[in-house]
Amino acid sequence: MYILNDVIAVPSLLKPEIHEQAVAVALASPSKRRVGCIILKKRKIIAAACNYDKKTHPIQDRCANDASKIHGVADLAKKQYLHSEILAIIRSRGKGDSIVIARVGGHGGNKLRNSRPCPLCTLFLKQHGICKIHYSTPNGFMYEKW
Numbered sequence: 001m002y003i004l005n006d007v008i009a010v011p012s013l014l015k016p017e018i019h020e021q022a023v024a025v026a027l028a029s030p031s032k033r034r035v036g037c038i039i040l041k042k043r044k045i046i047a048a049a050c051n052y053d054k055k056t057h058p059i060q061d062r063c064a065n066d067a068s069k070i071h072g073v074a075d076l077a078k079k080q081y082l083h084s085e086i087l088a089i090i091r092s093r094g095k096g097d098s099i100v101i102a103r104v105g106g107h108g109g110n111k112l113r114n115s116r117p118c119p120l121c122t123l124f125l126k127q128h129g130i131c132k133i134h135y136s137t138p139n140g141f142m143y144e145k146w
Contacts (some may be wrong), residue, residue, distance in 0.1 A: 012134040012141035014043070014100065019134075019141050022102035025050050027110065029084070035103045035115055037084045039096035039130070047092035051084040059124075060086050067120035076120055085121040089128050098132035099125060100141070112136040 012019065018038070025036025029050035036050040060082050068077035085099060103115035115135045117125060125133065131146045 009142040009144045012100075012143040014134055014141070014143075018043075018045070018100055019102070019136075021045060021048070022100040022134075022136070023104060023110075023112070025084070026102040026104045026115075030054070031081070033103065034105055035084045035101065037088045037099055037101040037115075039088045039092040040098040040100065040132075041092075041096050043098070046096055047088045049084045049087035049091055051082060051087075053081040055082045056080045057082050057086070057090070059090060063120045063124050067123050070123065071119050073119070079118070079120055083118070083121050085117055086124055089124060089130070094128045096128075096130055098134065099130050100134040102136045102141075104136075112138055112140070114138065116142075 022036055022038050025038060025048045026034045029036055031051050031053040038045050039047040061080060063086060064077050064079045068074055085101060101115040103113040104110050105113050114137050133144045134141050
C-alpha cells in the first residue's frame with residue numbers, strides 16, 4: 001500500500017487473467033510507449049484499446065485542452081496522440097465501471113512499467129464515472145478507488 005495525492009493504492013485483486021489481457025493489449029500497441037487497457041463492467045471485459053502515437057480523435061483533443069486549462073499546464077494541450085484509456089472509453093460507450101491499464105517496455109521489451117493514468121486521462125475517467133483503477137507498476141498491478 002502507498003499513498004499518492006491523498007489516494008491509497010493497494011495491490012490489485014483482479015484475477016491474473018484480467019491483468020494478462022491488459023498486457024496482451026499493450027503488446028499489440030504500434031507505439032513506442034506500449035500501453036493497453038480494458039474496460040470492465042461488473043468484472044467482465046466490455047472494451048479494449050491500445051495507444052496510438054500516429055492517430056488522434058476529436059475527443060482526445062478536447063480532453064487535452066480541458067486538462068490543460070484545469071491544471072494550468074500548457075503542455076497537456078499538446079498530448080494529441082490517442083491514449084488507450086480514452087479510446088477504450090469511447091469503444092465502451094462510457095458504460096464501464098473499472099479500467100485495467102498496462103504498460104510494457106524497457107530493455108527486456110515486455111517488462112511491466114508504471115501506467116497510472118495521466119492528468120487528462122484521469123479527468124476523462126472521472127467524467128465517465130470510472131472510479132476503479134487498476135494499473136501496472138514494475139512490481140505488479142495496483143488498485144485505486146477514486
